[in-house]
Amino acid sequence: MTVNERKERQRAAREQLFLDKAAELIARDGILQLQMAPLAKACEYATGTLYQHFSSKEDLLLALVARNGCNQLRLFEQIAALAIPHRNKILALCVAEDLARQYHPSHARLEQYVFTEVVWENASASRRQLILDNSKPLSALVSGIVRAAIDAGELPDHQCSALELSIAPWALCCGSHNLEQTAGLFEAFGLNKDSLQRYRHMHLLLNGMQWQPLLDITDTATLTAQIQDLKQRVEQLFHNLCPLNVDPLNV
Amino acid sequence: MTVNERKERQRAAREQLFLDKAAELIARDGILQLQMAPLAKACEYATGTLYQHFSSKEDLLLALVARNGCNQLRLFEQIAALAIPHRNKILALCVAEDLARQYHPSHARLEQYVFTEVVWENASASRRQLILDNSKPLSALVSGIVRAAIDAGELPDHQCSALELSIAPWALCCGSHNLEQTAGLFEAFGLNKDSLQRYRHMHLLLNGMQWQPLLDITDTATLTAQIQDLKQRVEQLFHNLCPLNVDPLNV
DNA sequence: TCGAATTATGAACCTGATTCAAAAAATGAG
DNA sequence: CTCATTTTTTGAATCAGGTTCATAATTCGA
CATH class of the missing domain: 1.10.10 (Arc Repressor Mutant, subunit A)
Known part of the structure; x- marks a missing residue:
């Protein structure tokens, strides 16, 4: 036909x-x-x-998020394939989230909205499944990095599965972005947004996991250089994937 | 008058x-x-x-969240005043969040919704301020615990302010709950919800901060006992504060 | 007790999502 | 190519529910 x-x-x-x-x-x-x-x-x-x-307005919003999810997955796959230490890949994923929010602030806000009960429940079941289906390979990818680090002897398994361990950095990354995204919260705290802070915290966690090589978070020079490098690498992947991938209003 | x-x-x-x-x-x-x-x-x-x-429906929702925020603050204050190691207080706050979600699942979902651009922007400025005002003492409280730990020599300052350091565990706690709250996500990952997992991750972070006394997260017996104990303490405070503080549908 | 000022009322209004009867377009058999 | 049939598109009508505001009721102070 x-x-x-x-x-x-x-x-x-x-x-x-x-x-x-x-x-x-x-x-x-x-x-x-x-x-x-x-x-x-x-x-x-x-x-x-x-x-x-689209069965409803909410369904349309979910569809947008699902599409973004595909792009995110492709980016993450390329990051996982970079020739850098496993530990740095985790940082790179965090950098990628950071960049994505910078380039597409509206996507991040949309995602926050979409996972809300009110919106989620008003979308079609198939669209919801689409988003969940995206998350499977995503988590496989992240836990794959963790698995590789364990196998390489860079990370003790703490008697947890790679998947379970991988949740920790992921939760920290999400939580950190969520807090920062929450309008006016940091200002209310009297906290200035130091873009390195997030990575310091991530390093603290990775250190706590005894993920080699450990990093001394007071060594700002090394940290800055590392993040700088990762940003450049990720940014390049980012633009290769989708050169026009930019929010009109925020360029 | x-x-x-x-x-x-x-x-x-x-x-x-x-x-x-x-x-x-x-x-x-x-x-x-x-x-x-x-x-x-x-x-x-x-x-x-x-x-x-209420200037709008959204304004009403914010008002609800603001009121919950006050209760949360009172609970956190009592937790901070417990006679337990500083490190455990952080865990206790996490336990408190856990319990609050258990007893008031609808509050947690509401909070997620309210901080969404769409809802937040439709509430009155004064109501928004009310919520932000709540967060100031909250962050002061958490960073106070961190400060005390630093002063007691239990925690190196890593050349960060107590406030900056306190963001790490808080972000991890939020992120962890957010992930878990996201409908169907863990299931999609093929992950079973182990209620201790969240605390293992928190301990990994606290270990990474070199917050004494360190805990070996493979020592499940100790961890279980610790969380059990904290749960009981927090639950008691919780019920003292507000005996009827329970979602009708979820008792 | 009465007129002014304040507050409560709820039907009418308005915005915007969703539907669906009618119109248009595509299909394919003869 | 033509026409009956099926599929698709259309956009005005419907509907839901948040918000307003003219009117009614109440409170106040003299």
Whole structure:
């Protein structure tokens, strides 16, 4: 059925168009301002057509996050393949999250929103599954790095599985970003955002895991150089993957 | 003006009534189902009266979170005052978060929702400030514990301020809970929720900070006993503070 | 007790998501 | 190529629920 294949391709292309435009509008005006009818019009389709792709507005938002998740996975895969110490790969993943937030602040906010009960529950089950399916290879990837470090004798297994161990740095990374993202919180604390702080904390954790080589976090020079280097490497991967991968408003 | 005082008191009481009922309805039916008109009716007031207290639905949600924040602060204060090692106090705070989520799952979900751009931006500035004001003493409290540990020689300062250091365990705690809260994520990872895991990770971090006394996380017996003990202590404080402090649906 | 000032009321309004009957387009058999 | 049938698109109508505001009720102080 070559006809159906063509139709399917067109349909997929239209879905990407909707998603692209939605991402653009969100980046420009914020999630709150995204409206279904204007979005459809901006894509030169009727409102009803939009609803042939997404069962609800929330479903559309999930679709955006799912797509971002794919990009994230590809980036993470390339990071995992870098020729750097295993320990640094974990840092590099953290750097990647950092950069992603810098380049796509609206994505980060969207993700926070989407995992909220209210939004999550209003999306279609299949779309939710899509996002969860993304997370499987992601966690496999991270725990793969941990596994490799254990096998290389750089990291004791602490009698935990690699997967369980891998949750620690991941939680720290998420938590750290979440706190920072929470509007006005750091300001309320009287805390200035020192971009190295996050990495100091990560090193403290990795040290605690006895992940070799340990790093003395008071050695700011070494730390700065390390993060600098990782940033450059990750940034390059980032731009190779998707040169236009940038929020219009935040360039 | 004794008349105005009385009025003010009545007004405050009514606000608490609205908040109580809202919390009840949310615990019963979820955030999504909370509607302004039914809430007002359930309190035997007109819709408009509700709007004399809260500038919007989002404002009401923030008010709920602010009130929870006060309770949390009081609990944390009592934990900080416990006669236990400083290091254990950090664990106890983590335990407290755990318990709070257990007893009030809807609060945790609400908090996640409220810090979302969409909700946050739709609340009144004064309500937002209220929440931020809560966070100041909270961070002072946590960094106070860190400070005390440093002063007691139990923790090197790593050339950071106590406040900066205190962010690490806090971020780990938040991140860990966030991950776990994210619907279906752990299941998608093929990870079983081991309630001790979170504390193992925290100990890894504290070990990395060289916070004495170090704990060997493979020593499950000691860890279990420690957390058990902290749970009991915290649970007691918890119930003393607010005996009825329980989500209707989740008892 | 009465007029002014304050507060409460809830039906009407408004925004924006969602639906669906009608129109248009695509398909494919003859 | 034509026409009946199926599929797809359309966008105005519907619907939900948050918010407002003219009116009614209440409180206040003289």
